[in-house]
Amino acid sequence: MNINGYTSLYGIVANPIRHSLSPFMHNYAFNRLGINSVYLAFEISPAELKPFIQSAKTLPIKGFNVSMPFKHDIIQYLDEISEEVKLTGACNTVKIENEKLIGISTDGEGFIQSLKSHNYTIKDQKFVVLGSGGAAKSIILSLARYGAKEICIYNRTYKDDFNQYSDLYHTDIQFNLLDNKEKLHTDLKDAYMLIQTTSVGMNKDECLIDESYLYDGLKVVDIIYKNEETLLLKMAKAKGLECHNGIGMLVYQGALSFKFWTDLDMPVNEIIEKIKEN
Ligand code: ATR
Numbered sequence: 001m002n003i004n005g006y007t008s009l010y011g012i013v014a015n016p017i018r019h020s021l022s023p024f025m026h027n028y029a030f031n032r033l034g035i036n037s038v039y040l041a042f043e044i045s046p047a048e049l050k051p052f053i054q055s056a057k058t059l060p061i062k063g064f065n066v067s068m069p070f071k072h073d074i075i076q077y078l079d080e081i082s083e084e085v086k087l088t089g090a091c092n093t094v095k096i097e098n099e100k101l102i103g104i105s106t107d108g109e110g111f112i113q114s115l116k117s118h119n120y121t122i123k124d125q126k127f128v129v130l131g132s133g134g135a136a137k138s139i140i141l142s143l144a145r146y147g148a149k150e151i152c153i154y155n156r157t158y159k160d161d162f163n164q165y166s167d168l169y170h171t172d173i174q175f176n177l178l179d180n181k182e183k184l185h186t187d188l189k190d191a192y193m194l195i196q197t198t199s200v201g202m203n204k205d206e207c208l209i210d211e212s213y214l215y216d217g218l219k220v221v222d223i224i225y226k227n228e229e230t231l232l233l234k235m236a237k238a239k240g241l242e243c244h245n246g247i248g249m250l251v252y253q254g255a256l257s258f259k260f261w262t263d264l265d266m267p268v269n270e271i272i273e274k275i276k277e278n
Helices: 022-033 046-058 073-077 083-088 107-117 134-145 163-169 181-189 231-238 247-262 268-277
Strands: 008-014 037-043 061-066 093-097 100-104 126-130 150-155 172-177 193-196 219-222
Touching (some): 046 061, 046 100, 107 134, 107 247, 150 181, 163 172
Parallel strands (some): 126 150, 126 193
Antiparallel strands (some): 061 093, 093 100
């Protein structure tokens, strides 16, 4: 694709962000589909968020992704936000249309689509979620929206009881402290899937749960994608359990942002293969 006077600009605003796979993913899709656009990483400081927004409105920027630590702070600058952004307090995708900024979140739906790509079901199932940060909130909201029967959240510290989500979608959502190992053990015995959303395991071979908690038939997803296999996934694999890292969620959330901006389908499977090759 030749860059010329008609090229549109997209990007991701975060800090740090140089390591991100998003520029690869979106530029691959633009090239593959013949769209005259480029996608860059915008690494800014918190003080630069407001000036960035002002620039975005004047430059040929049609949309951008938002990652840590700006997913919440960006909301004050948006003209319209989706219901999911309202409920989770986090936005990861912004479209600029006629100088208006419209914010959505594709994290939760991206997670659901990655589960569906493996033919997993959500309705009437029981899930155990480790962590209750930004990513977990989007996942929990989407699991509830898709009819999960029960969601047992385990976090290091008390955050939120998630009552608002239980009331909205009639899902039994329980918040627990990670210290409550006995209940965690019991919950995992009849859970359909364990979802690991914390940063534990990202940089070191660490894991929040004991190997003996991984029962036959439990499906395990660790949303970390930086290293292909966290200790949790290594343990699950050694026990013969079905397990997946976060590449699927990453690419599907990106594909939903891409669709929101261009109305076109990202070649998801091709991109997942390319990421795995590298
Ligand atoms: P993200 O958007 O990636 O979810 P986040 O909102 O900062 O990031 O959330 C990080 C999650 O990882 C939180 O659930 C955090 O637990 P706390 O709420 O108690 O901080 C969890 N986390 C990070 N480091 C952890 C550790 N060493 N042990 C247990 N949980 C940890």
